[in-house]
Amino acid sequence: MARDTGQTPRVVLITGASGGLGAAIAVEAARRGFHLALNARRADRLEAVVELARTNGVEAIAIADDLADPEAPERIVRAAIDHFGRLDILVNNAGVGLFGLFAEVDAADLRRQLEVNLVAPLMLAHRAIPSLAESRGVIVDIGSAITSVPNPGLGAYGATKAGLAYWNDALRRELRDLGIRVCLVEPGPIATDFFAAAESGPGRPYRPLVDRPLAMWNATAGLVARRVVDLFDRPRRRISPLRRVVWPFRATGLLFRLAPWLGDLAVSSLVRHHRRHPAPRSLDDARSPR
Numbered sequence: 530m531a532r533d534t535g536q537t538p539r540v541v542l543i544t545g546a547s548g549g550l551g552a553a554i555a556v557e558a559a560r561r562g563f564h565l566a567l568n569a570r571r572a573d574r575l576e577a578v579v580e581l582a583r584t585n586g587v588e589a590i591a592i593a594d595d596l597a598d599p600e601a602p603e604r605i606v607r608a609a610i611d612h613f614g615r616l617d618i619l620v621n622n623a624g625v626g627l628f629g630l631f632a633e634v635d636a637a638d639l640r641r642q643l644e645v646n647l648v649a650p651l652m653l654a655h656r657a658i659p660s661l662a663e664s665r666g667v668i669v670d671i672g673s674a675i676t677s678v679p680n681p682g683l684g685a686y687g688a689t690k691a692g693l694a695y696w697n698d699a700l701r702r703e704l705r706d707l708g709i710r711v712c713l714v715e716p717g718p719i720a721t722d723f724f725a726a727a728e729s730g731p732g733r734p735y736r737p738l739v740d741r742p743l744a745m746w747n748a749t750a751g752l753v754a755r756r757v758v759d760l761f762d763r764p765r766r767r768i769s770p771l772r773r774v775v776w777p778f779r780a781t782g783l784l785f786r787l788a789p790w791l792g793d794l795a796v797s798s799l800v801r802h803h804r805r806h807p808a809p810r811s812l813d814d815a816r817s818p819r
Contacts, residue, residue, distance in 0.1 A: 538563055539664070540609065540618070541564070541617065542619050543565065543568065544568045544596060544621060544649070546569050546575060547570070547577075549719070556754070557751070558582075559582035562585075563761070565582050565587060566592055567591055568593075568596075572593035575593055576591050578591075590612050596649035599644070602653040602656055606656040606660075617664045618668075619666070621668070623646075624645060624686075626683065630800065639685055646693070651696060658709065665707075668712065669714060669761075670714070672713050672714060672715045674716060674717045675687045676694060677782035678785060678792075679796070682803055698713070712765055712766065712767070712768070715768070715769045715775065718747045720747040720750065
């Protein structure tokens, strides 16, 4: 259960909460007694998660807004604070995947991905810091282990996560004296619909750059959600669920940095394979459920 402070239960703002990992975090947080302000673009699916959270006896509200809109972060944070009177925890979970080689994706889709995955978390935190300082709160940023090995099939996505990781560490050091803890979660693949739009069809060869990883490499959304919600009471600088997947991936990245020619050779061969079997180019088709 949530920590008993003798006060009103703490309030958590979670973005991308209409499905996938975001919905799992919301349900786990509700189970532990946190009040919830949930954001996503899809209002109908978001309301379903809100209703599910409320079955745990907590208060939950839906804030349907599109993080690609530059004004959305301010509206979302203001809506949460106006309703609850406080904000204790911010979970920057929302993200979109854009599958395909960088030169082939639509420029408007690419800009939207940058707004949602990188710009919005920074601006949400910027708006939330005054309230978080009052409660000595927590910021949790959902990154990705993909930053260990640059993947041309998700190149811009990985760049947003690498930028998020750099900013996360800088912000953690900046806010320490204010009592705000900043945490980074860098999961490996999660069993959600993230890869659904790029799935190989019948008879199509497997495409390692964009297709869903093998089941043995996937963590469940529930497992990662439990690790995320644990950070609300016991903040840590960085966690990597599942470690048995993430650490070998990081070791591969280190090898490629020590021997760049090997990384170029290996990944370039995958790019040639990918060009023969291209992935969807539309962001509407390749959107992450977060």
